[in-house]
Amino acid sequence: MKNTVLITGGSSGIGLAIAKKFLEYKYNVVVTGRNLSKLEKVKADLPSIHIEHSDVTNEDDVKALALKMEQSFGGIDVLFNNAGIMNLIDAGSDVNQLDRQFTEIEINFNAPIRMLHYFLPQLKKSEKGTVINTSSGLAYVPFTQAPTYSGTKAALHFWTMAIRPQLKPHEIRVVELLPPVVDTPLAHGADIAEDDILKPMPPQKMADIFWKDFMNGKDEITPGISKLLKLMSRLAPKFIFKQLNKQPIPKTK
Numbered sequence: 001m002k003n004t005v006l007i008t009g010g011s012s013g014i015g016l017a018i019a020k021k022f023l024e025y026k027y028n029v030v031v032t033g034r035n036l037s038k039l040e041k042v043k044a045d046l047p048s049i050h051i052e053h054s055d056v057t058n059e060d061d062v063k064a065l066a067l068k069m070e071q072s073f074g075g076i077d078v079l080f081n082n083a084g085i086m087n088l089i090d091a092g093s094d095v096n097q098l099d100r101q102f103t104e105i106e107i108n109f110n111a112p113i114r115m116l117h118y119f120l121p122q123l124k125k126s127e128k129g130t131v132i133n134t135s136s137g138l139a140y141v142p143f144t145q146a147p148t149y150s151g152t153k154a155a156l157h158f159w160t161m162a163i164r165p166q167l168k169p170h171e172i173r174v175v176e177l178l179p180p181v182v183d184t185p186l187a188h189g190a191d192i193a194e195d196d197i198l199k200p201m202p203p204q205k206m207a208d209i210f211w212k213d214f215m216n217g218k219d220e221i222t223p224g225i226s227k228l229l230k231l232m233s234r235l236a237p238k239f240i241f242k243q244l245n246k247q248p249i250p251k252t253k
């Protein structure tokens with residue numbers, strides 16, 4: 001029987017590139033997103049993919065999605081918490097950006113916790129239960145143009161490390177993908193794409209690296225510059241913080 005992967009935020013960028021990998025390896029692939037026309041375009045390009053219009057921050061959407069996955073596929077085997085947004089924020093600005101920041105925390109950090117809660121019974125039932133969380137290389141070194149984003153990714157990193165041994169007795173594997181800068185709509189907003197050490201990686205290359213490491217049993221996957229960020233955050237944290245944050249306040253907000 002085919003395994004089923006559910007990828008939140010699979011309608012573009014990293015999620016979509018990885019969805020194509022799972023399709024190639026004959027999984028049932030379900031991708032979610034808020035924008036229906038984006039999802040419909042994905043379906044038109046990849047007819048074998050399943051699309052679900054579902055917002056990870058909406059409790060009713062998530063409950064309905066869990067029920068639908070149970071009914072359509074007998075449950076999922078892989079929960080891929082990938083949906084995320086990045087806001088450029090200046091904490092020194094008088095402009096009130098509270099709502100944007102709280103939404104960012106909801107999507108990037110609270111949602112993976114909610115998703116695991118509702119999908120845990122299905123993952124326990126699967127013989128290959130797996131949770132994959134997309135955090136970021138910025139979980140190792142904060143990016144000051146996106147302070148709340150950096151906080152959510154560090155929180156997701158710690159949460160992922162903490163749940164790994166807890167889910168082990170239930171034979172659920174926990175994997176973390178910490179991407180470098182990847183050429184996606186999310187990365188285009190930041191003022192960093194020109195910088196050499198942060199040259200964006202094509203999503204397909206990211207997906208290839210992910211797939212190789214995932215298949216080799218690696219649980220903390222650090223493509224490209226993320227590996228260096230991890231090392232430098234231990235060896236020379238002040239130096240790498242400065243290198244990453246030459247332009248600490250975003251020009252565009």
Ligand SMILES: NC(=O)c1ccc[n+]([C@@H]2O[C@H](COP(=O)([O-])OP(=O)(O)OC[C@H]3O[C@@H](n4cnc5c(N)ncnc54)[C@H](OP(=O)(O)O)[C@@H]3O)[C@@H](O)[C@H]2O)c1
Nearest residue numbers: 009011013014033034035055056083084136181182184186
């Ligand atoms: N690109 C990078 O440089 C980079 C680096 C490190 C980590 N990451 C992480 O990688 C993940 C994917 O980002 P990306 O770069 O591929 O960006 P992207 O192309 O903008 O994709 C983000 C995806 O998340 C979906 N999404 C956003 N809010 C959602 C919500 N509330 N409910 C359901 N889906 C939602 C979006 O679809 P809708 O807008 O239609 O909902 C879209 O499918 C994120 O977690 C991001 O933080 C990216």
